[in-house]
Amino acid sequence: xxxxxxxxxxxxxxxxxxxxxxxxxxxxxxxxxxxxxxxxxxxxxxxxxxxxxxxxxxxxxxxxxxxxxxxxxxxxxxxxxxxxxxxxxxxxxxxxxxxxxxxxxxxxxxxxxxxxxxxxxxxxxxxxxxxxxxxxxxxxxxxxxxxxxxxxxxxxxxxxxxxxxxxxxxxxxxxxxxxxxxxxxxxxxxxxxxxxxxxxxxxxxxxxxxxxxxxxxxxxxx
Amino acid sequence: xxxxxxxxxxxxxxxxxxxxxxxxxxxxxxxxxxxxxxxxxxxxxxxxxxxxxxxxxxxxxxxxxxxxxxxxxxxxxxxxxxxxxxxxxxxxxxxxxxxxxxxxxxxxxxxxxxxxxxxxxxxxxxxxxxxxxxxxxxxxxxxxxxxxxxxxxxxxxxxxxxxxxxxxxxxxxxxxxxxxxxxxxxxxxxxxxxxxxxxxxxxxxxxxxxxxxxxxxxxxxxxxxxxxxxxxxxxxxxxxxxxxxxxxxxxxxxxxxxxxxxxxxxxxxxxxxxxxxxxxxxxxxxxxxxxxx
Numbered sequence: 001x002x003x004x005x006x007x008x009x010x011x012x013x014x015x016x017x018x019x020x021x022x023x024x025x026x027x028x029x030x031x032x033x034x035x036x037x038x039x040x041x042x043x044x045x046x047x048x049x050x051x052x053x054x055x056x057x058x059x060x061x062x063x064x065x066x067x068x069x070x071x072x073x074x075x076x077x078x079x080x081x082x083x084x085x086x087x088x089x090x091x092x093x094x095x096x097x098x099x100x101x102x103x104x105x106x107x108x109x110x111x112x113x114x115x116x117x118x119x120x121x122x123x124x125x126x127x128x129x130x131x132x133x134x135x136x137x138x139x140x141x142x143x144x145x146x147x148x149x150x151x152x153x154x155x156x157x158x159x160x161x162x163x164x165x166x167x168x169x170x171x172x173x174x175x176x177x178x179x180x181x182x183x184x185x186x187x188x189x190x191x192x193x194x195x196x197x198x199x200x201x202x203x204x205x206x207x208x209x210x211x212x213x214x215x216x217x218x219x220x221x222x
Numbered sequence: 223x224x225x226x227x228x229x230x231x232x233x234x235x236x237x238x239x240x241x242x243x244x245x246x247x248x249x250x251x252x253x254x255x256x257x258x259x260x261x262x263x264x265x266x267x268x269x270x271x272x273x274x275x276x277x278x279x280x281x282x283x284x285x286x287x288x289x290x291x292x293x294x295x296x297x298x299x300x301x302x303x304x305x306x307x308x309x310x311x312x313x314x315x316x317x318x319x320x321x322x323x324x325x326x327x328x329x330x331x332x333x334x335x336x337x338x339x340x341x342x343x344x345x346x347x348x349x350x351x352x353x354x355x356x357x358x359x360x361x362x363x364x365x366x367x368x369x370x371x372x373x374x375x376x377x378x379x380x381x382x383x384x385x386x387x388x389x390x391x392x393x394x395x396x397x398x399x400x401x402x403x404x405x406x407x408x409x410x411x412x413x414x415x416x417x418x419x420x421x422x423x424x425x426x427x428x429x430x431x432x433x434x435x436x437x438x439x440x441x442x443x444x445x446x447x448x449x450x451x452x453x454x455x456x457x458x459x460x461x462x463x464x465x466x467x468x469x470x471x472x473x474x475x476x477x478x479x480x481x482x483x484x485x486x487x488x489x490x491x492x493x494x495x496x497x498x499x500x501x502x503x504x505x506x507x508x509x510x511x512x513x514x515x
Contacts, residue, residue, distance in 0.1 A: 011267075056514075057440070
């Protein structure tokens with residue numbers, strides 16, 4: 001049985017009109033921004049299915065952009081975000097697609113700021129979101145936990161090296177998800193934790209041999 | 223206090239009776255334990271939601287701005303104008319409940335700030351009854367917070383069995399759940415014991431079973447906006463009956479089971495897909511063509 005909290009029911013305080021199409025869009029933008037680690041200079045939003053069809057009437061595009069710019073779901077600037085000072089320094093465009101293999105309310109973010117990153121996420125209801133892929137790697141990020149994401153060579157012992165660094169801080173792992181292109185090739189690991197990681201753990205993970213990319217993705221505010 | 227494991231209304235009522243507590247007392251203890259925050263933090267969050275609800279009502283009552291589609295946004299002003307000239311048949315409190323619910327749901331569709339309760343499309347129902355009744359019966363903000371926590375607990379227990387999403391169970395699970403939450407909350411607000419609160423929930427829920435989610439053009443506007451005041455009145459009817467000692471013949475947990483089953487039996491065409499019902503009427507299709515080409 002799914003356990004929920006009262007504040008899943010009488011919240012969030014948000015800009016309307018839709019928890020999935022407006023608040024969910026902002027939260028997807030925020031989570032994608034947290035994954036990317038900074039505000040991108042350039043972003044392409046690829047909206048799918050219901051997001052593409054009814055997004056305009058729900059302020060979905062405004063929400064996505066506001067999230068990428070770091071605004072929270074209850075920020076009144078969302079309504080006029082395209083004219084707001086805060087969106088002057090970012091280049092953005094929206095594209096619209098039908099794809100029945102994808103979730104009804106989904107979006108692909110293509111970020112550019114020197115480096116390119118492709119993040120695909122879904123708005124799964126009541127403002128809850130899930131990021132499913134990052135640069136083609138399958139992940140499952142809901143923004144509810146602080147998450148350590150690592151890209152590395154698929155070799156024996158990598159999971160234990162990383163988790164022992166976390167264990168040394170007496171931090172509990174809520175979930176762990178790995179994926180790889182093929183045996184021995186590039187692989188990804190997402191570790192959701194209870195609590196927060198110190199910077200020294202993240203730096204230590206970065207120093208592990210054959211780790212290429214480390215991102216500490218902060219959870220979204222409730 | 224050990225509160226984990228309360229996932230039915232029967233368990234909730236047992237916990238209330240065994241400890242001599244009200245629903246909000248059990249609920250805030252549960253929330254404190256589950257979210258690992260002190261009880262005063264739980265109440266602070268609820269107070270923040272309450273204040274945001276009041277702000278949405280204040281702002282909404284003064285605006286006639288239309289939504290992006292142009293379909294909704296200026297009806298609350300019409301009610302206020304008429305009530306100023308000629309009062310509602312059912313009196314002042316009735317006027318407040320209708321206008322507060324409509325003000326909030328109109329504020330939502332013009333991209334104003336609201337509190338999803340449980341969803342954005344149903345955001346006007348719980349605030350309208352709590353705040354209108356509190357004003358007219360001079361009830362303190364602390365007691366309004368108690369009522370809001372009661373509403374949250376009712377929604378939480380319903381959602382343990384039925385996802386509160388139109389796409390899963392139709393509008394039963396959005397405006398319907400909000401009516402049940404509001405019914406219980408206002409019954410608590412007026413000082414009734416837990417048993418009556420839960421009867422109000424059952425009575426309200428029984429009368430929204432089968433409510434479809436068939437939004438015109440796929441937007442949270444028609445029929446959602448005007449549905450909010452209608453549901454607020456269902457909540458008040460349930461409250462009046464429960465406070466008179468009227469009991470639901472079907473226990474509230476079984477009503478939730480019926481709601482779950484009804485949701486599963488409903489055609490996907492009537493669950494937020496805009497493939498049936500009002501969304502496929504001649505006028506709706508014309509509107510869709512005009513808005514989205």
